[in-house]
Amino acid sequence: METTEKDVKALLAKLPQLKQEIQKVIVGQDVILDELLVAFLAGGHCLLEGVPGLAKTLIVKTISQALHLSFRRIQFTPDLMPTDIVGTEILEEDHITGKRFFKFNKGPLFANIILADEINRTPPKTQSALLEAMQEFEVTYGGQTYPLDKPFFILATQNPIEQAGTYPLPEAQLDRFLLLIKIGYPTEQEEVEVLSRTTGTKMAKVTPVVTAEEILQVQALVRQVNISDDLIKYVSKFIRATRPDTTTVSYVKDWVRWGAGPRAGQALILTAKARAILKGRYTVLMEDLQAMAPAVLRHRILLNFKAEAENITSDMVTSVLIKEITRENTL
Structure with a gap:
């Protein structure tokens, strides 16, 4: 274990440098970048949601440039x-x-990082082609199975305000995304810096700092991060509390149509372990679980008509649950 920890410490020393390289191009968005790094270390896919012009595509492209990945x-x-x-x-x-003879000509899915730009603009038939790749890390064509390159990440973007010509993602596909990351408008200071950087002649150059082998190494270690039995029970209680038929929280019965499934609990624990690694710890704390809960549950809690009429969001439901379940645990 000493050798493993030594290797991990060497890799952790590269992570701040990785973030610095990304921030040569991306202004602000610290929370967004941290959540994306957590997803990479946990080995999961991300759905980025935001209105046009908030650099969703640029963030993904810049991250790929900072990594030795196709x-x-x-x-x-x-x-x-x-x-x-x-x-x-x-x-x-x-x-x-x-x-x-027939030869299989591999499509663009055979790369380490896939940017699925405006994923909700394509019909369900095409969206479903991603399901096997996202879950099994392989594709099947003509009865033959082809493994995908590892590490393998799908980073998809979608526009939440434009409905014309879009197809909502099926719940089964949404559940395959480890995190749903919402990108908001920059602050006034950040926007001034964006305007200054992007309207001149100087172009930032991003240098790759982390290899595919190093990412696979830390992904393996993430699963070795310790989490106590009490916190696992907390996660189970938390996820079950999102379901109207098993919850003790009255707001969930009022607002939620369908709660999160077991995959949400797995995602919450894995992302909490990855966050602990990023913070230089080998043990999950309650703060890790609570920090990752909104992005994990955002697309896994389906609200009813009453909640939508009252402008209730899944983030609000998650916030209420964190307070209620934490209070119950401390009684």
């Missing part, structure tokens, strides 16, 4: 087909024997 961008459109993502078979000829 990157592909897929622009999701209504006419995009599953084969445009996964790949297709093409007919080739052996020039020596003259025999013809």
